[in-house]
Amino acid sequence: MKPRERILTALRRQAPDRMPWTLGLTPAIQKTFERKTGAKSPETFYDFDVRGVGPRPALTPPDFSRYYEGRNFTGPVALNPEWGFAQVSPDPNSHFAHRESPFGDRPFTVEDAETYPLPDYESPSRYEGVEETVRAWRDRGYAVRYIQGFGTFDYSWLIRGYEPFLADLATEEEAALRLMDRVSDAIASVLKHMAAHGADIVGFGEDVGTQKALIVSPDCWRRQFKPRFKKIVDAAKNANPAVLFFYHSDGQIREIIPDLIEIGVDILNPIQPECMDPAEIKETFGDRLALWGGVGTQTVMPFGTPEEVRACVQRLFRAAGRGGGFVCAPSHVLEPEVPWENVEAFVAACQECVYGFR
Template sequence: MVMSARDNVVSLYRRRGYEAVPVGFSLCPSLEEEYRRRGGTGWYGDGFGFAVHGIWEQPGRSGVFEQQRWFPGESFKPGTVFDAWGVGHEPGSEAAHHMTRMLHPLGSAMGLGDLDAYPFPDWDAEPSDDLRRTVAERHARGVAVSGGMECTIWETARYLRGMDRLAADFAEDPDFATALLDRITERSARRARAYAAAGCDIICLGDDIGTQSRLMMSPATYRRWLKPRLRRVIDAAKAVNPGIVIQYHSCGHVTGLVRDLIEAGVEVLNPVQPESMDFAQLHREFAADLSFNGTIGTQSVMPFGTPEQVKAEVHRVLAIAGPRGGLFPCPTHLLEPEVPWANIEAYVEACRSWGG
């Protein structure tokens, strides 16, 4: 039987076997330009035959965002943009390429009154007609659909507040930290429910809780502040569609919290940075309960390896995963300007040539 790309991905994530290795990656702006220079048209995911298409539902807002109230007396470089949460993204120098400096609108907030006044974005728990239509259109093409909502709780909170201030709040003003996290969690739960109700196959949650070599916080801190809230978001989606696949992103080293993520309801871990974690070890310990997305290093083999080394790495991790699946091998992060185009082609060829 020939599976659709959609059914193949879901079967792979459920560790029920698969017929083809899916491909997927994200290109930085300069590599998107390279794709077009080489004759590519439209979205590169269509050009490379991606099996999963991501969608992002845009929110409304609970009030008017007034820059001068939340950034009093500040001026911004040309090109600065403010996202749905009101977080500013200010462009850097030419050497920074697409990287931006983040501006925290709640960095000077003094209490719960400021939270009450802040115009948080709002998502409806019921999907919009446009969202339902988009999912149905992608399904008609035979591809899986993932609802994007990374920066689910912790990262959004620290982008709003600033990491140093939020860490201090955990110790010095737990009421403020609780109120901020709860406001974000409530909105994320509604957003997850809407994605599930619209028919998404996968929800991509995530918060960076690891650094390059260790956890960003103690397990006790994670279990107090974030784990129960993540469970609440996942439960909201599963209440609508128990079969939806829950993927979770965290950069860096998170080995010490993988079991907690599984207990919270995570079913697929991304990106499994090989520079920070050993996929073979993770697979031995957790493959009965967890699938994986990533493992192809964007700090190592993708920018600095040869095409032959890229192919060998893809085949190595697929061999670890075995015939049941449980691994969608793909670059761990955005592919940056230094990645040779030949290595992108080698990754795609390695996936398509794998025969187990």
Template sequence: QSNYEERTLTTPGFFEDYVKCPDPKRVEDFDWPDPTKYMNAADCKAAVTSVPQDYAIMGVLWSAHFQDALAAFGMEKALVAMLKNPKMFQAVIDRITDFYLTANDIFLKATEGLLDCVLIGNDFGGQKGLMVSPRLIQKFVLTGTKMLIDQAKEFNVKVIHHSCGSIHPLIPDLIKVGADAIHPIQALAADMDAQTLKRDFGDQTSFCGGVDAQFLLVMGQPTEVSTKVRELKKIFPTGLIFSPSHEAIMPDTKPETIEAMFSAIKS
């Protein structure tokens, strides 16, 4: 439509000039987007009712307040701001959190009683460990995460929290703020193998993923995929939603390994 406007905070460097600004109140000078202008409750409900109703239905709220804050400053300058100008970084991430709370309120009210779970998330991990220390995540991020989770649970839905990478040290915090499941098990990331996660957290939360999308589904043989699925079934007799170890089947995945994965899950 000609009157449709699209803006994003994920364009790198939105707040680049704010990194050294001493006054967090300057954040309010920015023309923040208002989700009430762009979200239509009827469209939200229609999107949910249009999908098959004989499966669990998940609403992808995403709500990546940390990732958006990193993008708003630019990654490098955001990391500097967390240490050199923490009040400014906090002001920006709080304002982004407010945006998502408002947007999610519209969606959750429109779809009340229709959803089984929602997905929210931020990417905290790389292949070998967290991108920043647990202390910084606890300081800047988890309060907003808890607000988003608490809001969703007011509508009687389960909350799945996404983060790629090696996030083992952060999982206790995600459980503490209310995550019902952790997505995904990125199988080849450090300390994210299924046995370790089941041992350390299997009685506290559930998991999604575990079928390696970095190598196995791309380069492996169907028989190897079937073997891995059977192994995961033994490790997780309950508490696992089977899926690739990313939020989707990646473009370079072979059709025959996808078929092998689903066949082994159903068998």
């Protein structure tokens, strides 16, 4: 099979010739990868079945400086150019950073929700060359995906502030709900256009789960987030009925998996094994949902032996990969603590997982 056929067959819950797989690296592991392989791109070096394509940056980014006048931070600050939240003292070797809301401790009003600058994803300049890039990857046999960095929950709290936003949800503050509407509209816009320009997979990532439970109650999620999420999925699938919708959330989110399926999610990532059992999720939902992930980045990848990493991949292939419907991957980007030998063991084990020849 060519790469695009392989991964789309798997994501449509059928068995391809072999198991698709992928991985992501933090900067520290990226440096090790470059030193060990002499290559720059894991995507190219390992010949992943899917390639990423995205919109262009805004020609004139919003000016968020007024939101930070008079604010004092403990270290260097980098503003997100599209959404305006601040990253304080970002560690160049890590995936994570301390983030600050544009509003700090200020009150948040309906007017703030209405006037805060959000990305304009309707501008045609954003998509110049996208269709040609998609076509070029397809001509070379690869699938194409676009995953928006965050979703309605994450962008809303990044703008409002984490604790204030959760308090707003509890009291159903009009300003927070209006912000969620505008954020959802922006995400729907970019995913609609990327789907229309030929992406095979679109979606977004946000974390609505802790290690043990949802961050908000299931009732809150269904009442406040589910309708907005459905609007995003509908926008993408109305633009391209063949597109597959990808959803990422770390943590324990099993209670809402039936809801995700109901609103049209096709692919669930990362099925964090420290929180949910990939085999059980496959057994219960595998006839309606493809799984992407499953290898623990809090457990086996940093702290296991190469033999344990291999055994983990093989177990996942037999359970979550049974009959297709599975892309094997670490449950997040690999952090600096992961031994390179475990990365090699993961890759080798994935390459050995074959369904059969066609």
